[in-house]
Amino acid sequence: MLHIFFADPETLPIIQDVEYAFSRLVELEYPFNDKDRKLVDIIERGELLDGTRFRDRFGYELPVSALSTGCKAAIVTNHLPDRLIDLRECGKQSRSAIIAVCEEGNVIMDPDNGIEDCTNCCGIQVSVEGQTFTDMSDLLYYFEDVRARDRALQEGEP
Amino acid sequence: MIEFGTDPRVEIHCDPGFYSFTDGTSGKTYLAKLIAQAAEQGLPYVTYSYYDYVRGVDLAAVCEKVQAELVFVDRYDMFSDDTNIQAQIQNLAQDIVVLADLKSSNPPIMPDDYLVLTRSAELLEVT
Numbered sequence: 001m002l003h004i005f006f007a008d009p010e011t012l013p014i015i016q017d018v019e020y021a022f023s024r025l026v027e028l029e030y031p032f033n034d035k036d037r038k039l040v041d042i043i044e045r046g047e048l049l050d051g052t053r054f055r056d057r058f059g060y061e062l063p064v065s066a067l068s069t070g071c072k073a074a075i076v077t078n079h080l081p082d083r084l085i086d087l088r089e090c091g092k093q094s095r096s097a098i099i100a101v102c103e104e105g106n107v108i109m110d111p112d113n114g115i116e117d118c119t120n121c122c123g124i125q126v127s128v129e130g131q132t133f134t135d136m137s138d139l140l141y142y143f144e145d146v147r148a149r150d151r152a153l154q155e156g157e158p
Numbered sequence: 159m160i161e162f163g164t165d166p167r168v169e170i171h172c173d174p175g176f177y178s179f180t181d182g183t184s185g186k187t188y189l190a191k192l193i194a195q196a197a198e199q200g201l202p203y204v205t206y207s208y209y210d211y212v213r214g215v216d217l218a219a220v221c222e223k224v225q226a227e228l229v230f231v232d233r234y235d236m237f238s239d240d241t242n243i244q245a246q247i248q249n250l251a252q253d254i255v256v257l258a259d260l261k262s263s264n265p266p267i268m269p270d271d272y273l274v275l276t277r278s279a280e281l282l283e284v285t
Binding site for chain 2: 016017019044057058066068069070088089090091092093110112113114
């Protein structure tokens with residue numbers, strides 16, 4: 001299960017600097033897997049070639065250090081499911097790809113920074129605030145509800 | 159317009175101000191790398207990232223030293239709550255173009271506009 005937090009539960013070691021965490025994964029030669037390839041495909045529209053290179057959407061072969069920070073956060077989430085990964089540097093596409101692809105792990109994000117459906121009708125395995133979601137459209141509605149709830153709180157409504 | 163002849167060539171079409179990029183824009187870090195290359199060749203540009211921030215590099219001082227005409231603030235989400243940096247960016251943006259890699263939808267200082275980055279083999283264009 002991928003656990004999404006809107007605030008730090010302070011029960012897990014947190015990774016805020018995903019660039020550094022990713023560089024450590026590469027240094028330690030963590031083997032990239034099919035989920036990493038899928039994340040690079042969705043986020044970069046590129047192809048992971050091996051542990052050190054990828055082909056970007058324009059066909060250029062680049063070192064994996066040139067992956068976007070969001071893509072690096074996604075790969076870190078995939079490889080370190082016992083940590084809490086801070087997604088503040090992720091764009092909507094990276095956040096959504098993590099939800100679509102990573103079946104376990106822990107992430108923290110701001111619900112105001114939206115998500116979109118990139119599951120291609122595949123299911124998800126996500127837990128948010130004690131609720132389980134297996135369908136991305138249900139999760140999208142839930143995010144809307146959370147935003148509405150937060151807006152109401154800010155405006156002082158009961 | 160700011161234009162420089164790296165490979166690919168870069169064109170940045172905007173007036174002085176503080177700008178971020180539309181969500182999903184790819185190539186921001188690549189743009190930062192090209193701006194850094196141009197700076198190494200002596201152009202009055204500055205790139206400033208999270209690691210500069212952690213090391214205590216003074217953004218305003220660096221910009222003043224080179225009389226910067228263009229600044230790229232990379233990974234700004236990591237230190238966007240620093241009021242000193244916010245003030246420096248707002249001050250710089252009165253006179254020069256300040257670009258930022260910024261993902262938050264509610265940043266402490268809102269960009270004047272969100273830019274789009276397009277890329278071909280010969281040209282990387284920011285509009």
